[in-house]
Amino acid sequence: MTRAPRAVPLLAIALALTAAACHKQQLQPATPQPADLPPTTSMVDSAAIRDSLDRARAAEEEAARRRADSLAMADRERELAEARAALLAPVYFEFDQAELAEDARMTLDAKVPVLVANPGLRLRIAGHTDSRGSDEYNVALGQRRAVMVREYLVQHGVDASRLDVVSYGEERPAVEGENEGAWAQNRRAEFQIVGGELSNMGDD
């Protein structure tokens, strides 16, 4: 019921425009035609050629628009991917520490605009430790790291209710191994989207 009345005027406008276009073409002054061709034929051919040129131009414009759209979409996808990468980038800690170092704060700063631009997003912050401390203490230390990250994001305008925290202690290493290289990569907080969609890039 609601669609039909809207469809009729649209159809009418479309028909009117088509008629106008035909009429206009017929009123165009005749371009010089080869003498051996009958004038009527010449008139028809000229209109057909013009029509075909118009169509070609329209197709070209459409293609250009599509190219531009697809470039814009690629840009947008790239920017969304960058926003996602910024949002999910882990932060790293010193041994037995939960304080946020300068590079950790920079990593977190890059998340804030993404979180602000996507108010529906919920994040889980997972705190991890390396394997060196006491297994039991490390459960607490992992939590401490996750909560320190949450506090920082809250201080920078993110609602605490959007940020879950969990500790995995030393139980889920990113890298196996008993050396400083492995330990450094395991002392971290990781981020996971647990609710909402990432649809807007942050504006930094």
Added chain:
Amino acid sequence: MSSRLRTLRLAATAAAAVALPLAAARAQDPQPPQPGVRLSGEYGVGNRPGVLVLPVAGANGDSVRAILMRDLDYGDRVTIIGNPNDPTSSPVPAGGSANYALYARLGAAAVVQPSLTASGVTITVHDVGQKKVLRTRAFPLVGAPNSPDWRMSLHGASDEIEQWITGVRGIAQTQIAFSRGDDIYVVHADGAGLHPITRGGGTAMSPAWSPDGRLIAYSLMTDAGTAIFVRQADGSGPRRVSPVGLNATPTFSPDGRLIAYSSGQDIGTDIYAVPVEGGSRRRISVSQRVENVSPTFSPDGHRIAFMSDRTGNPEIYAASVEGGSPEMLTQYEFGVHNHRTDPDWSPDNRKIAYQALLPGGFQIFTLSLRDGATQQLTSEGENTNPSWAPDGRHLVFASTRGGTRQLWVMDVETFRTRQLTHGGGAPRLPAWSHRLGGQPDGAAPAGAR
């Protein structure tokens, strides 16, 4: 100690003197490579009564003899005549069950004479010095021969024998719970009967026994957080007794009524206690933005020790269960980044075992509750998670000394050490049960060691 026991000890010394040539010959025997057994430290003969376990007739007689010999050996309070891991090497005295002169020549102060009956085993212990029977008792054996229940009931006989001979009940009838992979396992104190009691659902850690041995509490880590669970020691009937969040390192109070554990919501954790059957929890430690984990009760239940990093470094503290300011037990060293964790209060109230981070990794220490003196017990490999046996003399802990991480047992009097677990999965966080089988831990007279 009864006068009879004093006499027995005197007799033991005399017997050892008589048996010196034999003892010396035995001492020179190279230890055969026994899987799971390693001797470290001197294993003196003169200061422990020599015990001879006679052969046992009948089907399963060899098993009974082997188990009794090994249990008494692992107790570290007597000297088994012969190789405890190879009963066939043990002398078989001719001339009946009461050839006291021969027993004395073999170095025995006590002779254990088991005989299988329809319902179990009857044990007679002879006092060689007094040339008479010390005690006789029938022990029912439960279940099929060599089944876990059967072995546990026989371990109860071993512990009773040890009490008759030394005045201190043994610890063979105990079990050790531990974490391996993501699950909790239980193993008998002699290394037999290994089986899981949890299966999946998260990472299960930090098992703790109820004093009656019926329940095991543990923490379970999932994507939603970590919570405290309790289940029957056979693995049945799991239930959650804490919120889900950060709730870890449970321990039972000595009266079995409370579970204390570490819990936190924002920055920092505190120790809380909740009734075992559930209900509202009570806060024991009160701190701000520091960690307080790994609680352990004093044997009388009035105090609780735990790890706290309130000074910046993890150290061991103790406080009244009723609250109040905790006292630091480990010695703070200014400018040194100490890292002392995983305390376990000994059942005899003498020591707290803990682990301290040294340049090569963690090592196990004890701290005297009398004078604060500390003693380093381990140095080979990394050694972690000490837990006291109910005798207050043996510790189980995780160690990498054998190449992979396994559970080991140490006698802190002699430093004699044996490997408890074998195979993969890197076991850790062991918890030694109280005495199982109904005998109270207090069976050992105070001061008897």
